[in-house]
Structure formats: C-alpha cells, structure tokens
Amino acid sequence: MKHFISTQEWKKEELDKLLDLTAEMKKDPEEYNNSLLGKSLCMFFYNPSTRTRNSTEVAAYQLGMHPAFNSIKDAWIGYQSESIKDTSIVLSKYYDAIGIRIFPVSVKWKYKEGHRILNEFARYSEVPIINFEDDQFHPLQALTDIFTIREKKIHTEGKKIVISWCYHPKPLPFSVPNSILLMSSRYGMDITLTHPKEYRLDDEIISVAENNITQSGGTLSFSHDIDEAYQDADVVYIKSWGARPYYGDAKNEKQLRIPYRESWRIKANHLEKTEKDSVLMHCLPIRRNVVADDEVIDGKHSIVYKQAENRLYTAKAVLYNLLKN
Amino acid sequence: MKHFISTQEWKKEELDKLLDLTAEMKKDPEEYNNSLLGKSLCMFFYNPSTRTRNSTEVAAYQLGMHPAFNSIKDAWIGYQSESIKDTSIVLSKYYDAIGIRIFPVSVKWKYKEGHRILNEFARYSEVPIINFEDDQFHPLQALTDIFTIREKKIHTEGKKIVISWCYHPKPLPFSVPNSILLMSSRYGMDITLTHPKEYRLDDEIISVAENNITQSGGTLSFSHDIDEAYQDADVVYIKSWGARPYYGDAKNEKQLRIPYRESWRIKANHLEKTEKDSVLMHCLPIRRNVVADDEVIDGKHSIVYKQAENRLYTAKAVLYNLLKN
Amino acid sequence: MKHFISTQEWKKEELDKLLDLTAEMKKDPEEYNNSLLGKSLCMFFYNPSTRTRNSTEVAAYQLGMHPAFNSIKDAWIGYQSESIKDTSIVLSKYYDAIGIRIFPVSVKWKYKEGHRILNEFARYSEVPIINFEDDQFHPLQALTDIFTIREKKIHTEGKKIVISWCYHPKPLPFSVPNSILLMSSRYGMDITLTHPKEYRLDDEIISVAENNITQSGGTLSFSHDIDEAYQDADVVYIKSWGARPYYGDAKNEKQLRIPYRESWRIKANHLEKTEKDSVLMHCLPIRRNVVADDEVIDGKHSIVYKQAENRLYTAKAVLYNLLKN
Numbered sequence: 001m002k003h004f005i006s007t008q009e010w011k012k013e014e015l016d017k018l019l020d021l022t023a024e025m026k027k028d029p030e031e032y033n034n035s036l037l038g039k040s041l042c043m044f045f046y047n048p049s050t051r052t053r054n055s056t057e058v059a060a061y062q063l064g065m066h067p068a069f070n071s072i073k074d075a076w077i078g079y080q081s082e083s084i085k086d087t088s089i090v091l092s093k094y095y096d097a098i099g100i101r102i103f104p105v106s107v108k109w110k111y112k113e114g115h116r117i118l119n120e121f122a123r124y125s126e127v128p129i130i131n132f133e134d135d136q137f138h139p140l141q142a143l144t145d146i147f148t149i150r151e152k153k154i155h156t157e158g159k160k161i162v163i164s165w166c167y168h169p170k171p172l173p174f175s176v177p178n179s180i181l182l183m184s185s186r187y188g189m190d191i192t193l194t195h196p197k198e199y200r201l202d203d204e205i206i207s208v209a210e211n212n213i214t215q216s217g218g219t220l221s222f223s224h225d226i227d228e229a230y231q232d233a234d235v236v237y238i239k240s241w242g243a244r245p246y247y248g249d250a251k252n253e254k255q256l257r258i259p260y261r262e263s264w265r266i267k268a269n270h271l272e273k274t275e276k277d278s279v280l281m282h283c284l285p286i287r288r289n290v291v292a293d294d295e296v297i298d299g300k301h302s303i304v305y306k307q308a309e310n311r312l313y314t315a316k317a318v319l320y321n322l323l324k325n
Numbered sequence: 326m327k328h329f330i331s332t333q334e335w336k337k338e339e340l341d342k343l344l345d346l347t348a349e350m351k352k353d354p355e356e357y358n359n360s361l362l363g364k365s366l367c368m369f370f371y372n373p374s375t376r377t378r379n380s381t382e383v384a385a386y387q388l389g390m391h392p393a394f395n396s397i398k399d400a401w402i403g404y405q406s407e408s409i410k411d412t413s414i415v416l417s418k419y420y421d422a423i424g425i426r427i428f429p430v431s432v433k434w435k436y437k438e439g440h441r442i443l444n445e446f447a448r449y450s451e452v453p454i455i456n457f458e459d460d461q462f463h464p465l466q467a468l469t470d471i472f473t474i475r476e477k478k479i480h481t482e483g484k485k486i487v488i489s490w491c492y493h494p495k496p497l498p499f500s501v502p503n504s505i506l507l508m509s510s511r512y513g514m515d516i517t518l519t520h521p522k523e524y525r526l527d528d529e530i531i532s533v534a535e536n537n538i539t540q541s542g543g544t545l546s547f548s549h550d551i552d553e554a555y556q557d558a559d560v561v562y563i564k565s566w567g568a569r570p571y572y573g574d575a576k577n578e579k580q581l582r583i584p585y586r587e588s589w590r591i592k593a594n595h596l597e598k599t600e601k602d603s604v605l606m607h608c609l610p611i612r613r614n615v616v617a618d619d620e621v622i623d624g625k626h627s628i629v630y631k632q633a634e635n636r637l638y639t640a641k642a643v644l645y646n647l648l649k650n
Numbered sequence: 651m652k653h654f655i656s657t658q659e660w661k662k663e664e665l666d667k668l669l670d671l672t673a674e675m676k677k678d679p680e681e682y683n684n685s686l687l688g689k690s691l692c693m694f695f696y697n698p699s700t701r702t703r704n705s706t707e708v709a710a711y712q713l714g715m716h717p718a719f720n721s722i723k724d725a726w727i728g729y730q731s732e733s734i735k736d737t738s739i740v741l742s743k744y745y746d747a748i749g750i751r752i753f754p755v756s757v758k759w760k761y762k763e764g765h766r767i768l769n770e771f772a773r774y775s776e777v778p779i780i781n782f783e784d785d786q787f788h789p790l791q792a793l794t795d796i797f798t799i800r801e802k803k804i805h806t807e808g809k810k811i812v813i814s815w816c817y818h819p820k821p822l823p824f825s826v827p828n829s830i831l832l833m834s835s836r837y838g839m840d841i842t843l844t845h846p847k848e849y850r851l852d853d854e855i856i857s858v859a860e861n862n863i864t865q866s867g868g869t870l871s872f873s874h875d876i877d878e879a880y881q882d883a884d885v886v887y888i889k890s891w892g893a894r895p896y897y898g899d900a901k902n903e904k905q906l907r908i909p910y911r912e913s914w915r916i917k918a919n920h921l922e923k924t925e926k927d928s929v930l931m932h933c934l935p936i937r938r939n940v941v942a943d944d945e946v947i948d949g950k951h952s953i954v955y956k957q958a959e960n961r962l963y964t965a966k967a968v969l970y971n972l973l974k975n
Binding site: 042087 | 705936
Binding site: 358373374386396637 | 688690692716718719720721723724725726731732733736737739740741743744745
C-alpha cells in the first residue's frame with residue numbers, strides 16, 4: 001500500500017506513470033467511469049478549500065466512488081479531541097482512501113507539524129492517505145503543474161522555470177513553492193528561484209532539490225533580482241510565501257514585506273523578457289491586482305485556468321493508481 | 326446555455342415547459358432516474374438552507390447526478406478571498422451546473438449586490454448557474470408556487486392572489502415576495518399586494534410586474550387594509566419582508582414594525598373572507614404564532630407542506646431542462 | 651413504520667434480527683449492495699461526529715443510498731428558526747430516512763430535551779427517524795456493542811459485564827452508559843455498575859434495566875469499589891459520564907470529580923482480576939492517558955477498534971431493516 005503525501009517519496013518512474021495516467025484520464029474519461037465503484041473516499045479538511053475539494057470530489061464520483069466531505073467544524077478528528085492514531089485506524093475501517101488538508105494555522109504554526117500529522121495518519125491507516133495540502137507540501141498541485149507544463153508541449157528537460165516570489169499582504173505557507181521546486185528538479189528543469197533575500201526557502205528542501213538535479217540533469221540558481229531572473233524563461237511560476245525566520249509571526253513579518261509591495265507585484269512588463277511562448281502559472285486563488293495584475297492573470301501567457309482544470313484529471317489518476325493497483 | 330437566475334429572463338413558453346416537466350417528474354419519477362448520470366452539481370451556500378439544499382440534493386441524486394454541498398465556511402469562494410470570475414471559471418471546469426445561495430447579510434446589505442454576484446458568476450461560468458435564492462429573487466420557490474397553485478386545480482388566469490405582508494421580528498429580504506409577484510403577474514392572476522404603507526416593494530420590480538400583466542391579462546392593485554385585501558381571494562400568499570427605505574438598518578426598522586405586531590399577524594379570521602376553497606401559502610420556515618397562528622398554518626386552507634414537497638419536483642425539472650436540452 | 655430511537659422500544663426478537671442481519675452484512679456485504687438504491691438518507695447533526703457520521707454515510711452508500719450530511723451550522727433546522735414539526739414533515743417529503751444527533755449542549759442542558767426532540771421529529775415524520783445519539787441514548791452504539799461481544803464468542807447470557815465509570819476532565823452525557831445498560835440487561839448479562847457514589851445513573855433508567863433482567867435472566871449489582879467490581883469480569887465497558895445532580899453545571903461538578911482523577915483512571919492492573927480472555931470496550935473517542943492508559947487501550951484485552959469497525963455493519967443492518975421491510 002502506498003500513500004501520496006509527498007512526490008519525493010515516489011520514484012521517477014512512478015510519477016511518470018501518474019502523468020501518463022492523467023493524460024489518459026483527460027483524453028478518454030469515460031473508459032474509467034465506475035472503475036472504483038463501491039469504494040469510498042474520506043475527505044477531511046482542517047481548513048477551507050475550493051479546488052482541491054471540488055476537483056477531488058468530482059474525480060472520485062466520476063470513478064464511481066463516494067466522496068464524503070468532512071470539515072473539522074463537524075468532526076472530532078485528530079489532534080485535540082482524539083489521538084491521530086485512533087482517528088486514523090477508525091476511518092480506515094470505513095473508507096478505501098483518506099485525503100487530508102492541514103494548514104499551519106491548524107497546528108498553531110509549529111513548523112512541519114501538519115506534515116508530521118499526515119505521516120502519523122499514514123503510520124496507522126490501513127488505507128492510502130492522500131495529502132490535500134499540508135504545511136510543507138501540496139503534491140496534487142505540483143503533479144498537476146508538471147502535467148500542465150508538458151501539455152503545453154514544453155518538454156521539461158532543459159527548459160527554464162522561474163519560481164518567483166510575489167507580494168501578498170500575508171505570509172503564506174511553503175507548500176506550493178516547496179512542491180513545485182521538488183517536482184521541477186525531478187523533471188530536469190533549469191530552475192531559477194527568485195525572491196527578496198529574506199525569503200529563502202528552507203535549506204533542507206533546497207538541498208533535496210539540489211540532489212534531484214544531479215540525477216535529472218537540471219540546474220538550480222538563485223536571484224534576488226526579479227527582472228534578471230525572468231530573462232528567457234519558458235515557465236514563470238508565481239507564488240507568494242512567508243519569510244522562514246518569521247514563521248508564525250505575521251505581525252513582525254509584515255514590516256519585512258511592505259517594501260516589496262510594488263516591486264514584487266507581478267506586472268505585464270515582467271513577462272516581456274521571457275520566451276515568446278512562455279507560460280505564466282499560479283495555483284490559485286490569487287488576489288488580483290495585489291499579487292499580480294489582471295493583465296498578467298488574463299494575459300496571453302497565463303495558463304492558470306488550465307492548471308485548475310487539470311487538477312480534476314490528476315486527482316483521478318492518483319485515486320486510480322492508489323486504489324486499483 | 327441558459328441560467329436559472331430569475332424567472333423573468335425566461336420566456337412564458339419556457340416556464341410553461343418547466344411547469345409541465347415538473348408535473349411529469351412528480352407523476353412518473355422513475356422515468357427520469359439516472360437521466361443525468363455522471364453529471365455533478367456544485368451547491369454553493371453563502372447562507373444556511375433546509376428546503377433548497379435538501380430538495381435540490383435529492384433531486385440531483387434521483388436524476389443520477391452527484392450533488393456536492395459547499396458551505397462558505399469551508400471554501401475560499403468568491404467575493405473576498407478570490408474573484409468571482411476565477412471561482413466561477415474554475416468550478417465550471419469540474420461541474421455541470423452550479424447552484425448558489427447568497428443573502429443580503431453576505432454582501433453587507435449592499436442593495437442588489439447578491440443578485441449582481443450571481444450574474445457575475447453566470448458571466449464567467451461555462452455551465453448553467455442556478456439561483457438558490459439571492460437578495461432579489463428565489464425563482465425555484467416561485468416556480469414551485471405557481472405549480473402548486475395549478476396543482477390545486479386553480480387555473481391562475483383571472484384568479485385572485487393576495488400577496489400579504491405579515492409581521493416578523495426582523496426585516497427579511499425581498500426575494501420571495503419579488504419572485505411570487507413576478508410569476509403571478511406572468512400567469513394572468515389578479516394580484517392584490519397588501520402591506521403597511523411603509524412596506525412597498527421596490528418600484529422597479531412593481532414596474533416589471535405591471536408590464537407582465539399587460540401581456541398576461543392580469544391585474545395589480547395595492548391595499549394597506551389587510552381585511553379588505555383578503556376579500557374573495559383564491560390564493561393568500563403570506564410572507565414578511567423589510568421596509569425598503571431602511572434596508573440594512575434593522576435597528577431603526579424595528580420601530581417601524583412594532584405597531585404591526587398584532588394587526589399583521591395572520592389569524593384564522595383573516596381567511597374567513599376568502600373563497601371557501603382558497604389556499605394559504607408560505608415558503609417556510611415560518612415562526613409559528615408570531616407570523617401566523619397555528620390555526621392558519623395547520624388549517625384547512627393551508628398548502629404549505631405541498632409547496633415544500635413540490636420543491637423536489639421543480640428542482641428536478643430545472644436540472645433536467647438545463648442539462649438535458 | 652418504525653423508528654430507531656431507543657433499543658428499549660424494540661422487541662427482543664427484533665433486536666435479535668438486527669444482530670443477525672449485522673452478522674450477514676459483515677460476512678457477505680456484496681449481497682446487499684444497492685439493495686436500497688434510489689433512496690436518500692438525511693443525516694442531520696446538531697453536534698460533531700466522527701464514527702456515527704462516517705460509518706453511517708459509508709453504510710448508506712454501500713447499500714446504494716445517497717447520504718446527505720447536514721450540519722446545524724448550515725441549516726435552519728428545528729428548535730430555533732423553525733418548529734420541529736415543520737422541519738420533520740418537510741425533510742420527510744424528500745428523504746427515505748432521517749438520522750439526527752443532538753447533544754445536551756444543543757438544548758442548553760435541559761434534561762432529556764434532546765431525546766424529547768427526537769421523539770417529536772418521529773411524531774411528525776413520514777419516514778423512519780434514526781437516533782444518531784441524543785442526550786439519553788445511543789442505540790447504534792449499544793447494538794454494535796452487543797454484536798461485538800457476541801462476535802468475540804461471548805454468549806451474553808450469564809456473562810459478567812462491568813459498566814465502569816472512569817475519570818474525564820468534563821462531565822459527559824449519559825447516552826452511552828444508559829444504552830449499554832439497557833442492552834446488556836436485555837441480553838441476560840450479569841451487570842456490575844461501578845462508579846463513585848455521586849455518579850449513580852438516572853433511577854428511571856436503572857428501573858428499566860431491573861425490569862429487563864427479570865425477563866432476560868440477568869442480574870444487576872452496584873459497586874463503588876472499582877477493584878472489587880472488575881473481579882472475574884468477562885466484559886469491561888469503560889466510559890465516563892457526569893454526576894446527575896450537577897447536570898448542566900460543569901463548573902461545580904468539576905470539584906466532585908477531581909479526587910477521582912487517579913483512582914478512576916483505568917490502568918493495566920485494573921484488568922488483572924478479570925477473566926483471562928475478558929474484553930475491554932470503549933465507544934471512542936477516548937482521551938489517552940487521562941481516561942485510560944495506552945496499555946489498556948492498546949492492550950490484549952482491548953477490542954475498541956472492533957467496536958468502531960462494527961458500527962459500519964450495524965448501520966447497514968438498521969438502514970436495511972427500516973427501509974426494506
């Protein structure tokens with residue numbers, strides 16, 4: 001039995017297989033109708049969700065499953081009222097798979113605690129655990145991102161991806177930047193990580209990415225100059241995140257980010273130096289005209305809705321892979 | 326592609342077709358079982374619901390669909406965290422139809438803002454938007470109301486309907502009175518709108534109703550005398566609503582309504598002057614012995630439970646019409 | 651039409667039938683797949699739930715039904731905004747069965763008010779009402795408990811069950827101890843009820859249990875000495891509950907329970923005097939190392955996860971029995 005908690009725990013060939021299956025799910029959805037009939041998916045959310053919840057719910061239904069949305073507001077689940085162990089064992093008696101979302105706010109910003117909880121669920125569960133985004137990773141998103149890049153006929157190997165910080169009024173979690181960094185470094189991309197100097201991602205994650213590129217043939221460089229970073233990019237992946245040293249301290253972190261409000265708000269001219277057919281990505285939701293201008297989100301480079309749509313097919317592929325094999 | 330946001334946007338022949346389909350759905354429900362198999366319905370609620378949520382959820386299931394209840398408490402949807410545009414486009418990638426409820430309280434009582442939001446959803450959605458009650462209209466209710474009137478063998482043309490204000494401790498929205506006014510005026514009824522003088526409905530809505538009757542052959546009159554108004558009525562539709570000039574100002578509006586607490590509380594004797602076989606309608610929920618006496622709600626004229634039950638069949642007809650044609 | 655609000659309202663032969671059906675559901679689940687296809691189950695929760703909600707939801711789906719989870723946070727249901735009568739009649743127009751959970755906190759600790767509300771739902775509903783745990787009873791749990799005891803090859807007749815109070819920082823409801831007391835006394839067990847002297851269960855319930863044993867051949871004794879009580883037990887059922895005279899007064903009740911924190915925390919040595927193959931039961935959730943030690947919950951006597959798992963099969967049996975007969 002496998003879990004889908006981080007892409008890093010999956011072999012390259014296994015990820016390739018998931019990407020191929022995603023393509024099949026999109027091309028010929030009806031072939032897989034009811035392939036998981038009679039099975040049930042527990043969807044447990046410590047935090048709100050739009051894309052993850054709805055794409056996975058529809059994916060499960062189309063495969064014949066019953067998806068059961070559980071909100072922390074309506075359940076005695078984990079962490080406080082009941083041990084993770086007990087919750088996990090019990091839910092896995094009823095369900096065939098369990099998806100869980102847990103954000104930093106639900107673990108009082110104790111660093112990596114959400115991810116630890118997911119792994120604790122996995123330790124005791126008798127069925128696969130699926131990460132619906134924890135405080136470290138969002139593997140369903142990153143899998144979709146690589147799928148969407150390749151769907152745009154961008155062979156990842158040797159292509160330049162800029163993972164670009166951008167301004168947001170609040171310090172957001174690391175799950176999305178961590179995950180796209182890990183995945184793009186598995187897929188041989190030339191990665192430029194650009195952000196103000198205080199916004200360096202966790203060294204541990206960077207170290208894993210550096211190990212990934214030695215195997216995939218990619219490269220990894222850093223830049224604090226957004227204009228330089230975007231030069232000749234094939235893929236620009238924009239996403240805001242918080243400053244690691246101020247984790248959980250939103251009040252003081254605020255002072256840090258204010259100077260970047262204008263300079264790191266993504267505008268149309270930022271994309272001018274990229275390749276002509278470059279793509280602009282974001283996982284959504286996005287605050288328009290704060291994080292990035294309408295001209296960017298609605299512009300010719302943007303494939304943000306493709307990303308969101310593809311979440312449906314990736315979710316189906318992951319469910320099918322975990323439950324049918 | 327059509328939306329179901331207001332009955333006014335639907336032609337008379339289209340509404341007739343919906344009413345006929347409702348009758349079929351009720352008479353021969355099994356014929357339509359699984360007719361929409363494989364399709365999914367997003368049910369998004371900014372506000373609580375009993376009838377609309379549950380009738381539509383069961384309707385969708387009986388047609389073979391997967392209904393997915395989303396509460397604003399558990400989703401990043403629209404208005405604040407994400408633009409309506411982005412939410413609408415994304416959800417319409419996963420679902421085959423999207424139902425939305427949004428009350429005045431969710432738009433801070435900005436007049437007509439809820440209805441505007443529904444129209445904005447419709448502008449961007451790639452699938453039909455269904456109004457699950459906004460701050461202006463409740464078309465699923467009004468469609469059911471006309472169906473229920475006709476089911477009681479009351480041919481609407483030339484029959485007298487009294488749309489009667491009644492007391493309630495709080496100023497309620499206009500969606501239900503607006504909607505039954507618009508529908509009864511499409512269906513050639515002789516309408517008497519009765520309420521204390523300060524409770525006149527929006528002139529714009531009244532003007533649309535007046536235009537409707539010129540085409541349907543109905544009539545529209547006003548009365549501030551509840552006893553006079555009920556005289557010879559075939560249908561008495563009771564419903565409380567707020568005073569237009571105090572919209573969003575519950576505190577001051579309260580002074581206005583207090584004097585009407587007894588005189589506009591509906592009692593058995595109010596119905597004595599109506600036709601012998603007249604029907605008493607209310608959309609529910611209703612505060613018993615505050616808005617109307619038990620003798621009224623449970624009395625021989627009352628068809629309030631028929632109305633509620635018929636919501637199931639109307640919901641099925643609307644879903645089928647939007648998704649099968 | 652029958653309801654499932656308290657096991658006491660069901661005849662012994664009917665309960666036997668439910669237990670037999672539970673065994674069949676567990677042994678040969680596929681035989682009953684889709685046996686209730688097209689039917690819908692309203693699941694209405696005034697309070698949070700993990701086991702009851704999820705076991706019943708999956709049970710309903712596996713039988714072909716559509717389960718619709720409704721939280722009080724998202725519905726206008728009962729008690730405040732709408733009369734129980736109206737809610738019950740209306741929901742029963744859409745659904746084939748209605749499950750309801752209501753805890754003391756939702757009725758402001760008015761004694762037995764939750765149970766009264768369930769009976770009021772039943773009075774007006776046109777479909778079966780299922781008790782998802784009220785402030786007096788949890789029949790789905792107690793049915794599962796007897797099933798699980800018998801599954802462990804413990805013929806209930808003449809076997810000793812200790813229903814044992816244990817420490818918990820808060821005064822918990824009586825539903826679980828009441829229900830296992832009523833069921834074990836129906837099934838001819840030799841019951842020892844052990845608790846600190848202030849924690850006597852409601853005399854009315856005890857009186858019903860005493861009447862049960864005159865018919866079932868069981869016995870009922872009381873003990874305030876936990877060590878003595880556990881002697882030679884075949885089944886130890888641990889569960890905390892509040893002191894009846896302090897019902898709803900958690901603040902003052904706290905003083906009462908503090909002295910019992912250590913002496914009534916269940917430890918491994920408590921089980922040493924029981925039969926060698928005795929079983930330790932708890933309905934979960936449980937606060938580990940507060941109510942009982944890890945060594946107890948994870949020890950060789952413990953069948954707590956079996957209990958939890960069996961909730962699925964009992965739920966199926968109850969749904970099938972209510973809706974298929």
